[in-house]
Amino acid sequence: MKKRVTLTFPRRAIQVPVTYRLAKDFNVAANIIRAQVAPNQVGTLVVELSGDIDQLDAAVDWMRSQNINVSSAMAEITIDRELCVDCGLCTGVCPTEALTLNSATFELAFTRSRCIVCEQCIPTCPTQAISTNL
Known part of the structure; x- marks a missing residue:
């Protein structure tokens, strides 16, 4: 089973080797999608966890016991197709090629299944046509 989660670390938990412990203690693989971690600051990690459902639940319980949200x-x-001008700037920063320009029409194509929601495209868009939807 796969589960995408956002982990928010308090300053004192930033040194905890989370991905190592997930793999070693719970047999859960953690694919890091986005990380914003720095010493003495609150850290944020977006990860896709893969493993058995019981192991995933145990891993989440352990992270919460470490004061990780x-x-x-x-x-x-x-x-927003109304705002998009098909400039293609977003395609240059998309690490999975979920955003591409159609070579025949030069229109932006979005392959949702390839998107890892890294959000690198959002600040790149000059017309603010790209956003996240919760």
């Missing part, structure tokens, strides 16, 4: 990451990228 665990919440479901259900955000999706949305594109």
